[in-house]
Amino acid sequence: MSIELKVEQLRAGATHYNLSVSELTKMSIERKEGTFASSGALQVNTGKYTGRSPKDKYIVNEASVTDHIDWGAVNQPMSEQQFERLYQKAQDYMATKELFIFDGFAGADLAYRLPIRVINEYAWHNLFARQLFIRPSEIELMAHKPEFTVIALPGLKADPLVDGTRSETFICLSLEKKIVLIGGTEYAGEMKKSIFSVMNYILPGQDVLPMHCSANVSEEGKVALFFGLSGTGKTTLSADPNRRLIGDDEHGWSETGVFNFEGGCYAKCAGLTEEKEPQIWQAIRFGTVLENVVLDPTSGVAEYGNTQITENTRAAYPLEYIPGVKIPGTAGHPDVIMFLTADASGVLPPISKLTKEQAMYHFLSGYTSKLAGTERGVTEPEATFSTCFGAPFLPLRPNVYAQMLGRQIEEHKANVYLINTGWVGGSYGEGERMNLVYTRAMVTAALNGSLEKTTFTEAPFFGLLCPDSVPGVPSELLLPRNTWQDQSQYDVKAKELAQRFIHNFNKFAGVDERIIAAGPKV
Template identity: 70%
Template structure:
């Protein structure tokens, strides 16, 4: 990879390669190149064109001898041949020759024992600012000794030809584990760079006895660690940014034999509907050095309109984790005491919080039920019920049982309590009910973390086979039992049975799962 960079630099006449520019330099470059505009807070706002979310159908893994028997090939992990990758790589290299380039060297992983040295090469200054803020930034001495193990080459201006290049569209995200290269083209959505590295860690770390997790994490003043699993839009970032606790990270972590560590050095928050009142820490983090994606700004004042979805529902803010007051630097903590599974149930029938046994935890982890929220992926315009294995199916190269078994083992080893929390709809399905109050969800999560939830009596949900508390301070009792929030009780039962059947049907795809885990799911006649 270094030889490739050297070759490109030798062949360029007037263009430059900028290595590890500062935040201010990258902001200046982005403005100079008309890549974005400044918001009133000093954050850089950029637009990503037609790709305003991830493009999962355009993601590929090179089918190479070293990985072919380990990858769970399918619709998520689509294979391409080495020949196709090499030809595409050569075209991208030619495209880069006359471009001004920006290079970031850093790490994925806050724990030095497990971190992955990475390099990211961008044609956009704002993309390089994004990765500078999202990944772990090296010290001067670390930078001097830095040798990248994986390199991400992101050239949004290069659009592939599906007929000639073996892709599905003009966009592509291709990972080669043998060559240790990620090729990204045709899409300006910056999240593809972040998630490609996450996918790589999800492949590598289990071989090193580390469980990779699509979760946020925080820690209390007494050292009690909490994890929040969930897909985009379920509340990981919002709920982990708690002024009474220290943020470890908002999206991606590893669980080693020593404890939990953040994969990243920054946060990537959805900001549709963002307000200072509801999410003060995120609000205050959007300042100079932060990157806004597809947020509408007032043309006169530069004030962000976080309520506008004119460009996409998936508006985003990226900022370094030290912009959050009291964040853990570095992002390393002990073993978790509490694990929260977050789901945004568009049916409006799952309990707002329920206590899980280990077997139930493994069942719901494998199921990964939620609703894809509008804008997170291309083509999603309203919530869609979905099952995303391990709450992160798009990023998991290995068989799901690998991750689920690691979770079960760690729950046994460390005695973590596990809860399922519905941040979705209550009182009816999407379009009839309303989204669960954030204040109620915070109260329920706080009760789970501090243990006060265990002082409540619990009732058994006969359809979903879940144990639900009947009282939590700050939450109306009727909210805790979803049927009580529906006017039409028969409609609730019908919708609940519909979802329960979906759980059962989805779980049939998992093989080599023991009977105790299967029995931990909903109680219906299959």
């Protein structure tokens, strides 16, 4: 029996379909799920889980998918029997709960969009889904038939001894039954990223490259992509007042160009100021969901500098809240591609131009530092390699995505840059985070072509070409070794990081020797 039929059978009045923003906000307040910030946004807390739980994520090992999935620590298998047991628990649990249902889409390109349904026990979770996914028109809603269903039940907890899970939390994806089942966590980002995983499985079979990146476009139609993991600056750097935002996190690249998967943005709020990030600041108003942001108890003013709950404070708002946003979220082929990394060791250049081979090397490597709060248990930056800058969300083998990107770069002659938004002048704890003003200036120089007019110097150990000058950026910052008081210590740290790259890359079998040669040297 389908999940839709079971939901229809619940008692009258217990299920709410496609409520408006005002209705969902009102019910969230009435149910004491959240409170109003002074800006009108809905402030909520997600309990003990303030980030994703990657170790509690599973893909059901079904006959139709088992040979295609890149099984391992990221894509952990769950038996069909385990899933059926949890699914039955979810059915029994929902029969006793008031439910909220949102019907919408993932994918702005009509040729590739995925009809989805999201079922929640929390009103604010359903508001989150409404703001983050693509909202249908009234005509589209009448004909809507979900192909994938997300069921998010924070109050439903697994019993590891009975259910075979690692903990009380579970995020289970059945690609055959087309169901995502989430329990034991209130963190809303699990819903968003589960559908991203679905798109990452489906689209390569349609010759579309799914990408963990933000995207924007100039008035002249010049498209830029920003790849990177959470906390590296995808949302911040793509929110450019001089360009139109396509989307801040998830996109596809088809034969006709790029398109957004989502209808909203999920922006980090730690340290947010109106001066540095005016578009995000102004988007935080009625209809926006603020996750784990501390409010002044008297005024209700958001204290973005207060990270006592978590570093991973978030704002979820619809794309329409960004001035000049591109709707629908579609555009042509990219002219510039940027790989963003937050290097906590402080040794990578703030910007460098990549050859095609270097681009493939760094895409497969996906180096960054996990920043505090983005995952459970991460309290300070940790060096990590996340293949294709999105390994937690990629069900297929890395080469599938890497080869597709390589073909697209070559065919459309895109310029590729590596941008370090991390530390300068020393490692984490000694140096400081790169000034956002300087990073924006470097991004602007890459976008407007002025970098092509300067000379370059090769950075030691990594073979990266660093510009000798960038308008608005102190030249001594462009070669990171120059910013360290003890340059011999820089050499030690640089060699350590280079060795990490080499060790990590050994896991990729059958890679072209030219790509391997484009990596760091010790």
